[in-house]
Every structure is written in C-alpha cells, then in structure tokens.
Amino acid sequence: MQKFVIKGGQALHGEVRISGAKNAALPILMASLLATDDVELQNVPALQDVQTSLKLLADLGIDSDRLDSNSYRIHPQTIANHVASYELVKTMRASILVLGPLLARQGKAQVSLPGGCAIGARPVNLHIEGLRQMGADITVENGYINAQVEGRLQGAAILLDTVSVTGTENLMMAATLAEGVTTIENAAREPEVVDLANFLNTLGADVRGAGTDTIEIHGVEKLHGGSYAVQPDRIETGTFLVAALVTGGDVTCRNTDPSMLDAVLKKLTEAGATITKGADWIRLQAPKRPHSVNVITAPHPAFPTDMQAQFCTLNAIADGTGWVRETIFENRFMHVPELQRMGAQIELEGNTAICKGTDRLAGAQVMCTDLRASASLVIAGLVASGETTVQRIYHIDRGYETIEKKLSALGAQIERHD
Numbered sequence: 404m405q406k407f408v409i410k411g412g413q414a415l416h417g418e419v420r421i422s423g424a425k426n427a428a429l430p431i432l433m434a435s436l437l438a439t440d441d442v443e444l445q446n447v448p449a450l451q452d453v454q455t456s457l458k459l460l461a462d463l464g465i466d467s468d469r470l471d472s473n474s475y476r477i478h479p480q481t482i483a484n485h486v487a488s489y490e491l492v493k494t495m496r497a498s499i500l501v502l503g504p505l506l507a508r509q510g511k512a513q514v515s516l517p518g519g520c521a522i523g524a525r526p527v528n529l530h531i532e533g534l535r536q537m538g539a540d541i542t543v544e545n546g547y548i549n550a551q552v553e554g555r556l557q558g559a560a561i562l563l564d565t566v567s568v569t570g571t572e573n574l575m576m577a578a579t580l581a582e583g584v585t586t587i588e589n590a591a592r593e594p595e596v597v598d599l600a601n602f603l604n605t606l607g608a609d610v611r612g613a614g615t616d617t618i619e620i621h622g623v624e625k626l627h628g629g630s631y632a633v634q635p636d637r638i639e640t641g642t643f644l645v646a647a648l649v650t651g652g653d654v655t656c657r658n659t660d661p662s663m664l665d666a667v668l669k670k671l672t673e674a675g676a677t678i679t680k681g682a683d684w685i686r687l688q689a690p691k692r693p694h695s696v697n698v699i700t701a702p703h704p705a706f707p708t709d710m711q712a713q714f715c716t717l718n719a720i721a722d723g724t725g726w727v728r729e730t731i732f733e734n735r736f737m738h739v740p741e742l743q744r745m746g747a748q749i750e751l752e753g754n755t756a757i758c759k760g761t762d763r764l765a766g767a768q769v770m771c772t773d774l775r776a777s778a779s780l781v782i783a784g785l786v787a788s789g790e791t792t793v794q795r796i797y798h799i800d801r802g803y804e805t806i807e808k809k810l811s812a813l814g815a816q817i818e819r820h821d
C-alpha cells in the first residue's frame with residue numbers, strides 16, 4: 404500500500420496550477436449519460452474517482468476516449484445496462500449520482516445503496532423521495548435501489564428537508580428530461596451545482612436559478628451533445644492556501660476562482676494571511692505565525708465542511724486557542740487522533756474540536772481515514788519537525804491530482820513510496 408514520506412520544515416514558495424473540481428467533474432460525468440450525442444469534457448482532474456466514474460459509465464455500455472490527461476470524449480448514444488453494482492459504488496459514494504440521469508434516460512435504474520463512510524451515515528432518502536415525487540416507483544431491496552417509471556418522469560414541486568449537494572444534483576439531472584416543470588426548494592447553492600446546471604444547459608436543458616436556494620427545471624424531450632470545461636477545484640485551492648500559511652510560505656494558486664472561496668479566504672485573512680487575488684488567481688503570503696481561528700461548517704456560501712480538517716491543522720500550530728465546529732457530518736474528526744499523535748493539543752467536545760496551538764508538531768506515522776483528513780495530515784507533515792509517514796494515501800488520490808508533485812514543485816520534501 405502506498406504512503407507519503409514527508410520531511411517537514413520547508414516553507415512553500417511559488418505557483419501551483421489548480422485542477423478541475425472533483426465534485427463538479429463527477430456529476431458532470433454522470434450527467435453526460437443524459438445526452439444522445441458525443442460529449443467532450445475538458446479540465447477533468449486526473450483522479451481515482453474520475454476513473455471509477457468512467458468505469459461505471461463503461462459498465463452501462465457508454466464508451467469514452469481519453470483525448471489527453473484531462474480531456475475525454477464520451478459516447479452516450481446508446482445505453483446497454485441499467486445496473487450500478489456494489490463493487491463500484493462501494494469505492495465511490497458519488498456513484499449515487501447515476502440514479503437520476505439513468506432513470507430519466509432509460510426509465511429504469513438499479514443502483515447499489517452507497518451506505519455510510521468514515522465521515523458519517525450519509526443517507527440518500529432525499530434523492531429517493533424526490534424521484535418518487537416525480538413519479539418513479541422505487542423499492543430498496545438487498546442493498547439496491549430499484550427505480551422505474553412508466554413513460555417520462557413528471558415535473559414536481561420538491562422541498563428538500565435538508566440541504567443536500569448530490570441530492571440537489573440527482574434531482575436536477577433527472578428533471579431535465581421530465582415532462583413539465585420541476586422546482587427544487589431548499590436546494591444546495593454550492594458552486595458545483597452551478598457548474599452542473601451550466602453543463603446541462605450546454606446540452607440543451609433548461610435549468611434556471613442554480614446557485615440560489617430555488618432551482619427551476621423545465622423538462623425537455625432530449626439532450627444533445629456538447630463540449631464543456633469543468634470549473635476549478637475550490638477545495639484543492641483552499642488546501643494549498645492552508646499549506647502555504649502553516650509553513651510560513653508565499654504561494655499563488657493559478658487557474659482557480661476566488662469568488663468560490665469567500666468564507667475560506669475570510670478565515671485565512673483572520674488568521675493573519677495577506678491575500679491578493681485576480682480573476683483566476685489567489686496569492687497567499689504568510690505571517691511569521693498564524694493566529695488561531697474559529698470556524699463553523701455549513702452549506703455554501705458558509706464555511707465548507709471539506710476544508711474543516713485542514714483548518715484543524717492550522718489551529719494546531721497557530722498562536723492561541725481556536726475551535727472548529729462541524730455541523731454537516733456527524734463523524735468528521737477522524738484526523739484529530741492522528742494530529743494528536745503529532746503533538747497537536749486538540750480536545751473533542753461533541754461536534755467541536757477545540758485546539759490550543761503549539762509552535763511545534765513532531766513527525767510521526769499517521770493513517771488516512773478519508774479524503775480531507777488525509778489532506779490535513781499531509782499539511783501537518785509539511786510543518787512538523789522530522790519525518791512523517793502518511794499511510795493509506797489511496798484516500799487522498801481520490802481527490803487530489805498528483806498532490807506530491809505539486810507540493811514538491813513548491814519546495815516541499817514529500818515522496819510517494821510503495
């Protein structure tokens with residue numbers, strides 16, 4: 404099993420090119436099965452989750468050609484199968500995003516229940532209830548969601564009990580081919596939802612209001628092909644900015660979009676960073692030592708849960724005591740015991756990690772449990788004295804494109820070992 408070996412203590416300096424967003428690329432890949440002609444996608448991040456998505460599409464009979472390391476042409480003209488197997492879904496929860504488009508296009512879909520994961524139970528009841536409201540007949544048996552509909556799905560007025568990103572995306576995709584108008588209230592406002600809506604509209608869908616809490620979808624009979632570039636990854640951007648801050652560096656993220664990172668940039672500034680930005684870049688210049696900050700995760704535009712673990716590492720080495728409160732997932736602090744092994748003084752009280760900053764973390768052997776926890780441990784390794792070994796890095800490969808190469812180019816001493 405591969406691991407990272409990091410020798411800490413180098414301040415990061417230079418420029419890093421941000422990749423396409425994982426959480427936009429995955430729904431966009433699934434949405435391409437709604438089209439009846441070729442779809443060309445650019446700025447697709449080279450990630451394990453993207454490979455899993457392409458494999459899932461291939462299992463449905465949809466071939467794709469790799470045009471270069473970040474571009475694909477997908478051929479969704481015919482769909483041969485309607486089953487997303489447990490074998491694939493268990494490796495990537497976002498496979499649930501195939502449910503809405505497959506049902507809308509084929510009239511039937513059988514998708515393995517994703518189940519929980521390290522960060523929480525992560526139910527999909529809102530996806531299922533919304534599709535039922537649109538006329539789908541759905542049973543859940545033997546670990547599979549079995550959905551079918553006679554004729555087309557029907558437009559419906561859907562009010563989500565709680566804000567769900569992939570729930571909003573699944574229903575939005577399904578509604579593009581429904582008969583009539585669908586409204587989704589209490590919709591997720593995440594930038595990835597907007598990117599998906601823009602992609603769907605490129606294919607001839609009529610989606611309005613994405614980025615607000617009410618999305619209106621006017622169903623059309625079919626979607627045509629098209630070409631689209633995935634938006635930059637705001638979480639990868641934020642991760643590099645935190646790494647620059649904690650190591651006392653000066654890093655410019657290129658090919659990103661500062662408008663998607665307001666809450667994160669606000670907290671980085673509060674921690675003492677000097678932030679400058681242009682239309683597609685952000686530069687962070689670190690102070691001598693950052694101050695601790697208090698953070699509460701909540702749906703966009705508030706502070707993203709996917710940046711929570713990285714901010715725990717920031718608070719671990721900052722001046723003062725800061726807390727991080729997680730309100731989205733019930734179990735998203737698996738990084739805390741690992742950071743404690745490196746000398747972080749963090750206490751967990753319910754859904755809050757209270758951290759008394761120390762000016763010295765010590766290298767140790769640590770273990771990744773999920774994607775963003777892994778990122779927080781790599782950042783901790785960059786700032787710790789001595790050597791840190793980060794194990795189970797397959798988690799980080801799900802969501803960060805060649806992170807060790809990008810960090811090395813900024814001056815970090817990090818190597819991938821078998």
Ligand SMILES: CC(=O)N[C@H]1[C@@H](OP(=O)(O)OP(=O)(O)OC[C@H]2O[C@@H](n3ccc(=O)[nH]c3=O)[C@H](O)[C@@H]2O)O[C@H](CO)[C@@H](O)[C@@H]1O
Pocket residue numbers: 426429497523524525526527528529530565566567568569570591595708709731732733
């Ligand atoms: C592939 C992708 O885009 N993943 C992101 C997506 O995950 P994902 O879409 O799975 O997360 P949700 O927005 O659905 O989850 C938000 C909350 O709603 C709850 N819930 C969700 C659906 C449902 O049917 N019932 C229900 O109760 C969840 O348990 C959680 O407590 O948004 C999360 C929150 O920003 C991010 O951390 C993930 O990186």
Ligand SMILES: C=C(OP(=O)(O)O)C(=O)O
Pocket residue numbers: 425426496497709774775802
């Ligand atoms: C939790 C995440 O991803 P996923 O929903 O794919 O597990 C994430 O990107 O931080």
